Amino acid sequence: MSALFPRSANTVLRVVVVVLLATPLLAVGALYVYAYSPLYTSQYSQVAQVIQFDHRHHVSDDGIDCRYCHRSVETSPFAGIPSTSVCLSCHEQIWNRSPLLEELRARYFTDRAIPWARVHRLPDFVYFNHSIHVNKGIGCATCHGRVDEMALVEQVAPLTMGWCLDCHRDPATHLRPVQEITNMTWEPRGDRDQVARELMRQNQVHTRTNCTTCHR
Amino acid sequence: MKTPRPGGIEQGVSPSPNRTGAEPLGAHHWRSLEELQGSIEFQKALEREFPAGAAELADGLDRRSFIQLLGASLAASALGGCTSAPAERILPYTHQPPGLTPGNPLHFATALSLGGRAVGVLATSWEGRPTKLEGNPLHPSSQGSAGVFEQAALLQLYDPQRARLVKHRGVPVAWKTFLTELSRRLPQMRRSNGAGLRFLLEPTASPVLTDLETRIQQAFPASRFYHYEPLSDDNGRRGTQIAFGQALEPQWDFSRAEVVVSLEADFLASSGPHLRSTRAFAQRRDPGQPMNRLYVVESNLSITGTIADHRLRLPPSEIQTFALELLAEVGRQPGLGFLLGTFQGAGPPGGGAHAKWARALAADLFRHRGRSLVLAGPGQPPVVHGVAHAINAFLGNIGQTVQFIRALETAGDSGVASLSALADDIKALRVDTLVISARNPVYTAPGDLDFSSKLALVPNSIYHGLYEDETWRYAAWGIPAAHPLETWSDARGHDGTISILQPLIAPLFNGIPELELIASFLGVVDKSAHQILQEFWIGRAPGGDFESRWDQWLASGLIPASAAPVVSATIRLDAVAAAIQAAVKSRRAPAKHSNALEIAFCADYKVYDGRFANNAWLQELPDPITNLTWDNAALLSPATATRLELKRGDVVSIEYRGRRIEAPILVLPGHADEVISLPLGYGRTGAESVARDVGFNAFVLRDSSAPWFDKGVTVTKQKRTHPLAITHDHWSMEGRELAIEDNVQHFQQHPGELDEHRGPVEALYQVTYDKENYQWAMAVDLSRCTGCSACVVACQAENNIPVVGKQQVLKSREMHWLRIDRYFTGSLEEPGVITQPVACVHCEAAPCEYVCPVNATVHSDEGLNEMVYNRCVGTRYCSNNCPYKVRRFNYLHYTQQTPSSERMLMNPDVTVRARGVMEKCTYCVQRIERARIHSRIEGRAIRDGELTTACAQACPAQALTFGTLSDASSVVARLHRDRRRYDLLHELGTRPRTAYLIRIKNPNPELA
Secondary structure (H helix, E strand, O other), X not given: OOOOOOOHHHHHHHHHHHHXXXXXXXXXXXXXXXXXXXXXXXXXXXXXXXXXOXXXXXXXXXXXXXXXXXXOOOOOOOOOOOOHHHHHHHHOOOOOOOHHHHHHHHHHHOOOXXXXXXXXXXXXXXXXXXXXXXXXXXXXXXXXXXXXXXXXXXXOOOOOHHHHHHHHHOOHHHEOOHHHOOXXXXXXXXXXXXXXXXXXXXXXXXXXXXXXXXXX | OOOOOXXXXXXXXXXOOOOOXXXXXXXXXXXXXXXXXXXXXXXXXXXXXXXXXXXXXXXXXXXXXXXXXXXXXXXXXXXXXOOOOOOOEEOOOOOOOOOOOOOOOEEEEEEEEEOOEEEEEEEEEEOOEEEEEEEOOOOOOOOOOOOHHHHHHHHHHOOOXXXXXXXXXXXXXXXXXXXXXXXXXXXXXXXXXXXXXXXXXOOOOOHHHHHHHHHHHHHXXXXXXXXXXXXXXXXXXHHHHHHHOOOEEEEEOOOOOOEEEEEOOOOOOOOOOHHXXXXXXXXXXXXXXXXXXXXXXXXXXXXXXXXXXXXXXXXXXXXXXXXXXXXHHHHOOOOOOHHHHHOOXXXXXOOOOOHXXXXXXXXXHHHOOOXXXXXXXXXXXXXXXXXXXXXXXXXXXXXXXXXXXXXOOOOOXXXXXXXXXXXXXXXXXXXXXXXXXXXXXXXXXXXXXXXXXXXXXXXXXXXXXXXXXXXXXXXXXXXXXXXXXXXXXXXXXXXXXXXXXOOOOOOOOOOEOHHHHHHHHHOOOOOOHHHHHHHHHHOOOOOOOXXXXXXXXXXXXXXXXXXXXXXXXXXXXXXXXXXXXXXXXXXXXOOOXXXXXXXXXXXXXXXXXXXXXXXXXXXXXXXXXXXEEOXXXXXXXXXXXXXXXXXXXXXXXXXXXXXXXXXXXXXXXXXXXXXXXXXXXXXXXXXXXXXXXXXXXXXXXXXXXXXXXXXXXXXXXXXXXXXXXXXXXXXXXXXXXXXXXXXXXXXXXXXXXXXXXXXXXXXXXXXXXXXXXOOEEEEEEXXXXXXXXXXXXXXXXXXXXXXXXXXXXXXXXXXXXXXEEEEEEEXXXXXXXEEEEEOOOOEOOOHHHHHOOOOOEEEOOOOOEEEXXXXXXXXXXXXXXXXXOOOEEOOOOOOOOOOHHHHXXXXXXXXXXXXXXXXXXXXXXXXXXXXXHHHHHOOOOOOOOOOOOHHHHHOOOOOEEEEEOOOOOOHHHHHHOOOOEEOOOXXXXXXXXXXXXXXXXXXXXXXX
């Protein structure tokens, strides 16, 4: 009487057992990979806006400081999206007939807000405050990347809690002099560690990692 | 727990007949009759940990079916989690308003009126949305604090049930239609001198409104203005007329009064300048300096009564007799003998039933002559007020502890008498056009006036109201009123200080400002309230540039030096004596009836006269005395309840002068015997759904001939019972020593008795939080706390705390982070009362933190016990392990159904919690972080006093203090070192950061 199962059935069984055991582990691993991948964190995806505002042109070509438009960044939790009147302060003089700006003018004269799409979005239970970061020497480019090279603004940092904590635990190497915060290309000169230590002292930086620092 | 020792620390105060010296300190505090009597229901409720049904969802789903559904929903949510977050839009301004920075709130000064007197407030406004009201520190009636009504006015502003449309006989019409109709009729009115024109307004001292009244009366000499507020202090004004021959308003100075006698005057709560009085009174409750002494004579237990050193329970009708007895005793003091002749026969011959009291009070008052104060409440007849003024005059208190200003209203009566006069006017068919802007007179009118059918006799009745309430239904025209936070006006504080009211937001529901409505009768239809107000003031601004002066008034919230001048007041002995003679003669003999009780009406601490009945914050606020939410109840003393065989929740039928209502009973220890007290303001039948079907309407029984109290009410028990949502049995701390009190003499001699309630505790593992720059802490001074509950509402507004409704409160699911425990001490008949605010005490060794499986509650290096909502999975272990029972769980998604208009009220600095999340007091961490960021940008430390929590900010008594212990000179650090300091449940070794200071009473040894 021949065997009910051929010898190869053993191998099949082993493979099946290994696959069954590995699947949940792999699935969990895959979820982790997904959660930290740009697919989930919405990094590097260009967000369409109702008006094609080009930071490259305004920052690199015209040399306008970030704070000209984002004017509450030093005083408020919210960096501030410029009111339409700020756009018009230049654009009633230049490019005042450009068809690209038709939407801008239409909304200005009918007093309708421009519905800018949010690019950097934190969950509602996170209370991020721009003013303290800027006043302690965290540059715009540190979190927002080289906005001066972006046609459409995209999110370069993962904005995960782990990423926040990396810096909150050891902010030294992310600091710069307060007067350089809007500089897109600032690099420390000389010994990086020494500059970092000096900046910690100079900017009176105090690391905060308590939950309520961000969650209230 | 500890070794019993002889002599309790609070033995001097209200010694309990049942208490032996061997009982542990504080163990005889009880929260309700059911607890004291050890009722089976109470025991069962305690043993259950959570009340019956707490494990079931609202729709009847039990735990088992919930878990079955859980699997399916988990799978569904896993799929749902695959989608990315919804796109969000940022909408910037077209023109950013000057001075406004998105993300930073602005503060504007304005004022809110109650009973015709304003309290200055500062409104916090986020991009045009007011989210919080706090007292204006510059305003004399507020001094920085705000009561429950002022703070809750904000929820009323956003109430989606407010009236929205001008209606004519129920049909929506345009405001213009009304103005056209009016302009068509005005010439006719002018020809007749306004013969049929009547106005019914709230009592007001507003200069611009008074000016409009004067101008209308000039234009229409035959027209008449009536003022009505059901709880108006007409008796007090008439009392000054008796005593001084003119209408005056007293200005009490409790900071100078060492002995205070209140004849049913609830001066620490609800009405009058109570915020100012509480501040000054509380400052004299610290045994570190000479303490004041308060005697209260009253029938219903009031907030003032709870903090009294001695309290005499008397039916309201007997208080007059006691006042006369006191006057006679004062007359027997050396040097005042001349009074005896004048007031011959004032007091009962040979001393009345309370001769010992009267003698002791008179002696104490006389010892402190010039530094004492006697005052009477609005419910007492004018003669009692006259007697109080007379006693003050004889003791030389006038000019010392009480001064007078001329009455700010020129109109005279503004209470029930005024409304009766209008009713007579209508009955005589003299009224053709009636403009009503008084709040809801159809509801608040005494039952015998039958004001609704009177209103039907007026061809053109115009009601200007916030809601489509009872009066709206009977008026021909309904005009939605602009909320005080939506309009321009002015008002006067209790000392006459003038405030300009400015709008915080454009009218949300098309409300029409009162000024515009009144001015339209002068033919002014094209001017806004702002223009009317400015035109009035432009000619009256003293000197200089009007614009800058105006801006300065708006910025500070008041016109400098506009308080009314103090006038001299000379007592008229003969007039007082004549009033006494008349009063004694006219006293009716009590009707003999087996079941007849005395009826008394009182203002409600939560809804006042019903105007706040649609305010869910106030409906859910536990009453400071009864801890009742979402209801009112007829209050009886335990002895009377026993005699009538009634218990809590029994429904009785109350009959008085042929009118009848049904009401549930609440037995209140300390209430006068044979009196039934009925809180006003409930049983509303207007269109407002929050107010509807809540409680019973006591105005039906009110009679215009005896608006405050009377004899001859019959109470009959019904078969029905009514569940009362009372919070005082929830979260019981099992009779441990929590609220501690002592009398000043005993405390001075035995200060060490508190040592077992404080100091270091032994622990295996010592953790310290003293490395950081700040060590946040709080101190609660029970000597100052009156239990007024302003802190509870402040916390609710600041921290986006949801309202859960009566059914949820019955299941102990109320969400208030801060509760005020009210304990009775001593006997049922003459209980002492102690109130104790309890929120999370931020233990340094917090039991909740050890048991959280997901680290959702952790400790900060500055000593905060942090609650991280986004980590919380809702095991509720923390709440189980919390010895203070201060954690609140979102059993349901309470905020889900928040109407869109009320969402505008949310504080954007605080997370709105969802279902399944635990929450609790955070020491207002959002304020700490704002202050920290602000100070660190400026490169300095947070200064003491720069930062405080919402509760401490609101407290009129300054019973709550917040600050850092790291600064030894801070107020909170000083209070933590105070010899009255103790820790709640110190023996557990939790090392709470909130310290309590024991309540000290200052009883009179002669009355011991």
